[in-house]
Amino acid sequence: MRAEGDTVRQCSRAGGASRPEQWAGLVAIALLAGVSVVGAFLAPGRMRAALNSPQGAVLVFLLAGLLVARLLRFKTVVRSPWLLPVYLGPLLILLGAMYGSEVGHEVARRFLRGSKVSRGYMFIPEGSESSDILDTDLSRRIGKLPFNLRLHDSRIDYYQPRDSRWDLVVLAPSAGDDPQTITIRREQIEWALGEEASVPSIGAAVRVLSYLEGARPVFAEGAEPLLEVIGADGQVARIRAEAGRQVSVKEPEATVRVMEVIEALQQAAWLPSWVDTALKVEVERADGAAVIVYVVPSPGTQSKGPDGLKLRYILPKPIGAEADPDAGVPAMEILVTYGGRQIHEWLIARKDRGYVELSLEGPRRERGDDEGTYADVPPSLVLVEPTAQVRDYKSDIEVVERGEAVARKVIGVNRPLHYGGYHLYEHSFDHPPGQFAVLLVTSDSGLWLVYAGFGLLCLGVFWWCWAKPAYAYLTRRGGRDGG
Amino acid sequence: MAVNLTVLSALMYGAMLAYLAAFAALVSGRRRLGIGSYLCGFGLALTAFVMRWFQVGHVPLQNLFEVFLCLGMLSYPLSAFCRRFLRAGGAAMDALVGFILLFPAAFVFDAQPWALPPLLRSWLFGPHVGAYVLAYVILFKASVQALRALFSGGEPGASRRASYELGTYRLIRLGFPLLTLGLLLGAVWGKMAWGDYWNWDPKELWGLVMWLLYVGYFQFRAMFGPRYLRINCAVAVAGSVVIVITLLWVNLAVIFAGLHSYAS
Numbered sequence: 019m020r021a022e023g024d025t026v027r028q029c030s031r032a033g034g035a036s037r038p039e040q041w042a043g044l045v046a047i048a049l050l051a052g053v054s055v056v057g058a059f060l061a062p063g064r065m066r067a068a069l070n071s072p073q074g075a076v077l078v079f080l081l082a083g084l085l086v087a088r089l090l091r092f093k094t095v096v097r098s099p100w101l102l103p104v105y106l107g108p109l110l111i112l113l114g115a116m117y118g119s120e121v122g123h124e125v126a127r128r129f130l131r132g133s134k135v136s137r138g139y140m141f142i143p144e145g146s147e148s149s150d151i152l153d154t155d156l157s158r159r160i161g162k163l164p165f166n167l168r169l170h171d172s173r174i175d176y177y178q179p180r181d182s183r184w185d186l187v188v189l190a191p192s193a194g195d196d197p198q199t200i201t202i203r204r205e206q207i208e209w210a211l212g213e214e215a216s217v218p219s220i221g222a223a224v225r226v227l228s229y230l231e232g233a234r235p236v237f238a239e240g241a242e243p244l245l246e247v248i249g250a251d252g253q254v255a256r257i258r259a260e261a262g263r264q265v266s267v268k269e270p271e272a273t274v275r276v277m278e279v280i281e282a283l284q285q286a287a288w289l290p291s292w293v294d295t296a297l298k299v300e301v302e303r304a305d306g307a308a309v310i311v312y313v314v315p316s317p318g319t320q321s322k323g324p325d326g327l328k329l330r331y332i333l334p335k336p337i338g339a340e341a342d343p344d345a346g347v348p349a350m351e352i353l354v355t356y357g358g359r360q361i362h363e364w365l366i367a368r369k370d371r372g373y374v375e376l377s378l379e380g381p382r383r384e385r386g387d388d389e390g391t392y393a394d395v396p397p398s399l400v401l402v403e404p405t406a407q408v409r410d411y412k413s414d415i416e417v418v419e420r421g422e423a424v425a426r427k428v429i430g431v432n433r434p435l436h437y438g439g440y441h442l443y444e445h446s447f448d449h450p451p452g453q454f455a456v457l458l459v460t461s462d463s464g465l466w467l468v469y470a471g472f473g474l475l476c477l478g479v480f481w482w483c484w485a486k487p488a489y490a491y492l493t494r495r496g497g498r499d500g501g
Numbered sequence: 502m503a504v505n506l507t508v509l510s511a512l513m514y515g516a517m518l519a520y521l522a523a524f525a526a527l528v529s530g531r532r533r534l535g536i537g538s539y540l541c542g543f544g545l546a547l548t549a550f551v552m553r554w555f556q557v558g559h560v561p562l563q564n565l566f567e568v569f570l571c572l573g574m575l576s577y578p579l580s581a582f583c584r585r586f587l588r589a590g591g592a593a594m595d596a597l598v599g600f601i602l603l604f605p606a607a608f609v610f611d612a613q614p615w616a617l618p619p620l621l622r623s624w625l626f627g628p629h630v631g632a633y634v635l636a637y638v639i640l641f642k643a644s645v646q647a648l649r650a651l652f653s654g655g656e657p658g659a660s661r662r663a664s665y666e667l668g669t670y671r672l673i674r675l676g677f678p679l680l681t682l683g684l685l686l687g688a689v690w691g692k693m694a695w696g697d698y699w700n701w702d703p704k705e706l707w708g709l710v711m712w713l714l715y716v717g718y719f720q721f722r723a724m725f726g727p728r729y730l731r732i733n734c735a736v737a738v739a740g741s742v743v744i745v746i747t748l749l750w751v752n753l754a755v756i757f758a759g760l761h762s763y764a765s
Contacts, residue, residue: 037724040720040723040724042723043720044717044720044721047716047717047720051709051710051717052714054706054713055519055707057701057706058706059703062700062702062703063701065706066701177616203532207565236744366517407618408618408619409616420640429692431622432619432622433693434693458696460696460697465692468698469689475685476636476678476682477680479677479681480678483674483678484675487674
C-alpha cells in the first residue's frame, strides 16, 4: 500500500519535474521568505519603493518567468487538476500586481498612451466639485480623474454609548517647570454605587451615595428665586424673580422691574452648575430714563445698578435631586473626604452641558506677597458624559460627468466607490466633519487579474489539501465496505 | 495577572480546570473520565464564547483576548476531528494545549469589550480572522506531533516516529488551505479598507513568510517524502515559531510599525 507522501512524489515525478527544477523551486521559496523577513523589519514604504525600482522589477519578472517556465514544462498540468491552479494562480497575481504597480502605470503612460494615476488623494470642500488627484501632502496635482466628484456632506457617525453611566473624573492642578503655568491633569475615578473610591492625584476619597440616570434638581419648601433690591439708604426689598414683577424704591427714586428670566445661559465655568438663569432687570428712574441691568446669581455678590442701587439675584441651591426619566441627564450624590473635611454634595447635570463640576476648596494656605502657585487652584470633581466612540466616517459623494450626475454613494471606511477605473476611499479621519473630505484614489488596473489569481490559488490549494484526500478516504472506505 | 469575577471569567476558569483535569485523567489512563472532562471543558468554553458574542454584538475575534478564547474553545472539536479522521494527535496533549491557550485569555489579556472601530466593520472580519485562528490551532497541533516525532528516540521508536511524522503531514495539509484563505481574505479586505491588497505591513509579511514556510514544507516533502524526517519536523516546528511571531510579537512589539496594531 502506498504511503500518502509517496502519492505526492509520484505525481510530481510523473509531471516530469527534474530534481534541479524542484530544487530551483525550493530555493525560490526560501529566497522569497528571506526577503519577506527582511522586509518586515523595514518601514513599509521601503519595500514598495524597492520593488518599484528597476532592480525590483527585474526580480519580479524573474519570478513570473519561473512560474511560466514551470507551467510550460509540465505536461501533467493539463491532466492533473490540482497543479494547474496552484501555479497559474500566483502567476496571475504577479501579472496583475505588475500591471497595477507604479511602474506598470508609468510604462502604460509612456508606451501605451495610458492616462491613469496609480494612487493619489483628493481634497474636496463640502458643496464643491473636483477632479484633481493630488500627492500625499495634498499640495501638488499629479493627475486628473476622467470625471468630477462632488462632495455633498461629510460626517462622523457615533455609537450610542453602551453604558450610559457618566464618568467621574478629577481635575488636579500640578506645578509645571514654569511657575507661571499650571498643568491640569485629568484622571478617571473608578466609581461604583455605594462604594468608596480613591481619588487619584489629590489624596481624597469619594463615596457615591446615589446615582440617578435621569434627574432634576429639588429645592427646599418655600424656596424660590428672588430679586433683592437694596436702596442707597440700605432699605431692602425682595420680589419674586419672575418676568413682570416690579418694586418701587425710594432712594434713589426708581422702579425696578424684572423684564425677563433668561434660561439656558451660556455658562462660565466658575458658576455653580445648577445656575442656568440670569435676570434681565430694568431700572426706570423718576425722569423716565431706563437702564437695563443683567443680574447673575452668585452667592454673596451684588450687581451694581445705577445711582447706588444694588441688585441681587437669590437663587436657592437645590437640596438634592429626584428621578426624572425625561430629564435625559443624571445626578450623583457624593461624599468627598478631602483635606480633613467631608463634603456632601449633589452633582446635577444639565441637558445642554455634557459635564457638571464641583470645585473642592482645599485646606487654606497663608499667602505671601509673591505667592500664587498652583496650590491656589483648587482641584475639582467632574461628572462627565462618556466619550462617544466613532462608528464610521462618511462622505456623501456624487459622480458628475459632462455636467450630469451619474452616480451617488455615501462612502465610508470599508465601503469605497468604484467608478471609471478608480476606487475612491474615505480618508478624512483627523479633520472635523462638515467642512471638507479627503479621499484616497487608487487605480483598479490589474485588479481583476489579481482576484482571479486569488480564486485559482484558493481553489487549487483546497482541492489538493482537502478535497483530494477526502475523496480518497471516502472511496477507500466505500471499497472496503463494499468489497 | 488579574483574577476577575464575572460570569465570563468563571466559565473560562471552569473550562481551564476541566481541560487540566482531562489531561491528568487521560495521562493516568482513565480514558472515559478524561474524555468526559474534556467535553465538559468544551461546553464551558463554548458557552463563554457565545456569551461574549452576545455581549459585544459582533463576532468576538477583535482582540487578543477574544482570539485566544476562540482558540481554547476549538480545542475539543478539533481534537475529535483529527483523532477520528486524520488519526493524528492525542486527547491528553490536546487538552493540555487547550488549557495553555485559555491561560492568557483568562489572566493576561484585557477583556474590555469595545464597539467595533470603523476599520473592523466589514463582512470580511469574521472569515479572515476565523480562518487564521482555526489554521493556527491546527498548525500548532502539527508542531506538537512533529516534536513527538523528533523526541521518539532510538530504533524501537522508528515506527512511532513515522506515524507521528505522517500525522504532522496530515495536520499541515488540513491547516494550510485555511492559512491560504486567511491570507487572501486579508488581501481583499486590505483593498476594501486601505486601498491596496498588499501594503508591505510587517503582519502581512510575516503572514507571507508563514505561508511560504509551509509551501516549502510541501515542496520538500514532495521531493523526498518522509525520508528526511528530522527536517520535515523541524520545519513544522519552525512554523509554530512564525505563528507566535505573527500573532503576538508583531502586535506587541514597537519595532514593527504598521497598520495592524491591535486595539488591545
